[in-house]
Amino acid sequence: MDGCPPGIPLDAGFLQQWLDKRRPGRSRHTTQRQEADAVRILSGVHEGQTTGTPIQLMIENTDQRSKDYGDIAETFRPGHADITYHLKYGHRDPRGGGRSSARETAARVAAGGVARAALRELVPGLDIRGYMTRMGEMEIDRARFDWDEIGRNDFWMPDAAALPGWEAYLQRIRKDRNSVGAEVEVVARGVPPGLGAPVYGKLDADLAAAAMSINAVKGVEIGEGMAAARLTGTANADEIFMGENGPEFFSNHAGGILGGISTGQEIVLRFAVKPTSSILTPRRSIKVDGSPTEVVTRGRHDPCVGIRAVPVGEAMVACVLLDHYLLHRGQVGVGPRGRIG
Amino acid sequence: MDGCPPGIPLDAGFLQQWLDKRRPGRSRHTTQRQEADAVRILSGVHEGQTTGTPIQLMIENTDQRSKDYGDIAETFRPGHADITYHLKYGHRDPRGGGRSSARETAARVAAGGVARAALRELVPGLDIRGYMTRMGEMEIDRARFDWDEIGRNDFWMPDAAALPGWEAYLQRIRKDRNSVGAEVEVVARGVPPGLGAPVYGKLDADLAAAAMSINAVKGVEIGEGMAAARLTGTANADEIFMGENGPEFFSNHAGGILGGISTGQEIVLRFAVKPTSSILTPRRSIKVDGSPTEVVTRGRHDPCVGIRAVPVGEAMVACVLLDHYLLHRGQVGVGPRGRIG
Amino acid sequence: MDGCPPGIPLDAGFLQQWLDKRRPGRSRHTTQRQEADAVRILSGVHEGQTTGTPIQLMIENTDQRSKDYGDIAETFRPGHADITYHLKYGHRDPRGGGRSSARETAARVAAGGVARAALRELVPGLDIRGYMTRMGEMEIDRARFDWDEIGRNDFWMPDAAALPGWEAYLQRIRKDRNSVGAEVEVVARGVPPGLGAPVYGKLDADLAAAAMSINAVKGVEIGEGMAAARLTGTANADEIFMGENGPEFFSNHAGGILGGISTGQEIVLRFAVKPTSSILTPRRSIKVDGSPTEVVTRGRHDPCVGIRAVPVGEAMVACVLLDHYLLHRGQVGVGPRGRIG
């Protein structure tokens, strides 16, 4: 990571807490592969503080069983990047899925930890929280939304009453040798107004790219998201009033971003994670030689990779917000420039 | 635009056809502002062909009535970028909304025309088509999808039977001094497999950023999009078989992209456009001095800006696909590298 | 130009003063082509201040005589980019040399004017001055260096006593139907310490690229430049002492940059401009069909294009320093972070 401000307190332990949220084998609902995901800081930190020079982090694989992937090398898993890598590059590294493995997201979480460390110093009060809002047919009831519940269950899910249903559902998915998709929401509170840009580097465009770049993500929403297509202008308008500390809004259909720039409201990002394509149920496919085959992916895969996507989504939001905070400070300086009232 | 291949036939007339699709005042369903949107090519084309050097295009404003924006300068339209520009920069250019105006998308359409001209030469058979799938409560019936219908109506909408309903609905929205959102889908057929990259510059991430960067877009989907959260792995797997010219798929939940790289199937991008915030119905807001006010936006605004977003979406897809075609040709060379069968 | 801070006072007149320094036909020593080089601000400035959104400037050609370039289209001028454009792109726009014309540098000077306007606000006391130090066999005597003289003569040259020799020399070059190279030095005083980066985006690397990207430049030096190869470590060490306002140096062999980061001393950049290749003396060459020919370039060309490179070099330094000031402010904040003493 290049460009991190100097003088930011940082150690491996701070990063590890976020990696532990994403770590496989953390609960019976995720892959049983055992990876410590221990992160080391190789450069850019001295005496417990960032130096301002590039930061290199390293997370080593410890439980990679190449034999698990033996068959995979010659066949293409439906819904997996196997085939596009083959078509593009002519050959690929089947060990652990190479760059298309969900394992790649460990690096994102580590980087997000650095971004969080910097934001903690630069924007006190900024808080980034992710949680699941849907897993297949299971959906949270927003009337029962409880921030404190999120950290208590294995799904990062805010609806305690829904929990037994979710657990049973995922248990059944696993027994069915199947997998299932998920919807994740990330909320950032305390984001200063003014982050973003009007044409290139819009904050929402960068968030959309960051979320869509996460493995298996197929849709991204800000605020109302796709539902904005159903609304009228009167319903969608976030009316404005003068609060004690500046302008406030009666609603937040915009999800905290207007014209590519943050309003100061909560930023609400939502994304959908498709079900992992590595399943134990046979699917029709072909081999490299073109002959037909059926693919059953053994290995140890997540029945719902969306669970572990929660800390990944948080990390991507942290990285984008830090980037935009620094860009804004560069162009405009510290503090809101435009006064109202 | 920099980096366009040399020797591509190009003239202003070719670009104008796409601009005419986006042009205001084209039908009674769009703003009655009259803008010719005439594009001139200032550089980068010689004797009817691109030279390979930077291309500059110019579209001049002709019907800008600054007085229409008189009140806007001192108040903030709810749902509009007025307030974020003010907070970020301290002042703003109210004429025509400046960079946050939908007018900015004319430049995107012109650039998309250049990309189409290049793609026509480089990837014969590639076809990019956009259309509306929803406008507020109105939705197309995919069972009646007719490609030929798209160009026949004012909505770029593929369902002829739905047309009268859409017209009446938008008429009512307009009479109610309201506006409404829309969902637009863009399909690219004939995209070669292999475009994209595994980590940085994923094709889907770049498409997401391109779509989200369009004014008023709040959600982006590839293939199943947000609905992927509801699917199981067995349902979502696009099973593979060997076709005459290579691998084919029994379905396209992926929307033509796996692991950030094109599969060769249709690329399906969908995005939601929020209702324009410039409406004739009063909304509560504040002035620059913090005092409360009600905002009624006169001027001549679109009741459904999503209609004109169709050619904009097509243009963004064209730009991203050309970029990725050239990047792919740079890294890997011409033609698919990996043979199957 | 994107990313300029908001609230910077700016009008076309401020930009024009720098363009007038580069304008052709300004003295008998430059091309007699008459170009007003009048710059218009098309966007990004409102009520005399930058808005923070992209700034577009336009300088139109008025005295382009295409017929002057009739022969050029079929032949290759030795030492000119004609042949590389042809080899790369297959065809080229011969009018005015297209992108390889020295005319392209007008845009650089205009952009440099915007950078100067921003620096004037952000870094009061920063001063960027360029001047010629050599023209062919003519060289300044640094013992006679006079800052005030620079603006008084047609060469931006600081040695009044050398002036008659320079004038006679260039007159002879012109009569000989020849042209001649030049060395230009740009000094930036009042640059705060800390601008730059340790690996990517080093200040000296960016300055080198900026200078080398100017048409006809073949060499770039910082401080001692190529002469550093002749020095020993004891001679080259810029010894340090504590001044009233912080560390100072007994010498400036480094040219104000150490490890890619500004020291706070004067930044000294030097570059060599080759003689223009468009001369009236015949040179052996070939035509597009491969047949041999002799090339005599009519048209109205500069006998020493290095004269007009002085404001171009200043402009490039201004752009790079503004970029790095904003980058530094983004990463580290305002003011020097590291105190000494």
Next chain:
Amino acid sequence: MDGCPPGIPLDAGFLQQWLDKRRPGRSRHTTQRQEADAVRILSGVHEGQTTGTPIQLMIENTDQRSKDYGDIAETFRPGHADITYHLKYGHRDPRGGGRSSARETAARVAAGGVARAALRELVPGLDIRGYMTRMGEMEIDRARFDWDEIGRNDFWMPDAAALPGWEAYLQRIRKDRNSVGAEVEVVARGVPPGLGAPVYGKLDADLAAAAMSINAVKGVEIGEGMAAARLTGTANADEIFMGENGPEFFSNHAGGILGGISTGQEIVLRFAVKPTSSILTPRRSIKVDGSPTEVVTRGRHDPCVGIRAVPVGEAMVACVLLDHYLLHRGQVGVGPRGRIG
């Protein structure tokens, strides 16, 4: 490294040969620090071939004696980046000089090895060779230039007759507890015409940035370089004739680049490396607290770091040429586009 073509044969041994050229302790003329500089390939290569996905290389430090740097932490070495890092960041990692250490260039050489591996496949016949042309007062006689001699001596120096003088000179420099600068030239033969771009990403601008970004480099030249300022247009014109395989030139003042684009001639890049600032002779300086001190740098430093800059310069040229080859293939396709004759 991202973007390397797939299917390129690559192993650590191929990279190691270039690292061995830069390795410290290789001869009595370089630092006696012992570093194996053993490179490992962590990703991006499978079964002996690049996969097309990002390549990560790792070179670990083995002989870092932190105690050698004990005093350095509190004082500033004149001519060293110590002080600029301190001023910019407020603190720094003194171990091994951190990012400003010549050790950083090992990564460049490793990356250059990957670029060479790709160029070997893509541009057969391309050859990149570097050598010293000057070391302090010692200079090669170009009349005695012998390509075969370069690899035979410890200086990568092409003039066998000069060798004893160079050895004695450097011995004296070392005994004097001093260091000395150097001039390095890198020649690339077999570069296809057409690499580069007309405005942004000029080949010469990118080479200049690449060379200037090498630690301790203070000047960069292409072809005639700074001497171009002394030439007339008639002397500088590289006249053209039709050779058997296309256009050829009677001379190469341009150093193989015109208008930012390669001509097909040899590319000639030259750069000056300043004497290392870490010397055993005391220099006046200050401590972090502002008090005066004298600095004597113990540790084990190169008397002429320019020797080891030869493989670094080669590596940077290889990286830039590969980048531009791929960019050109992306924009224009394979093979020269413009035919002559």
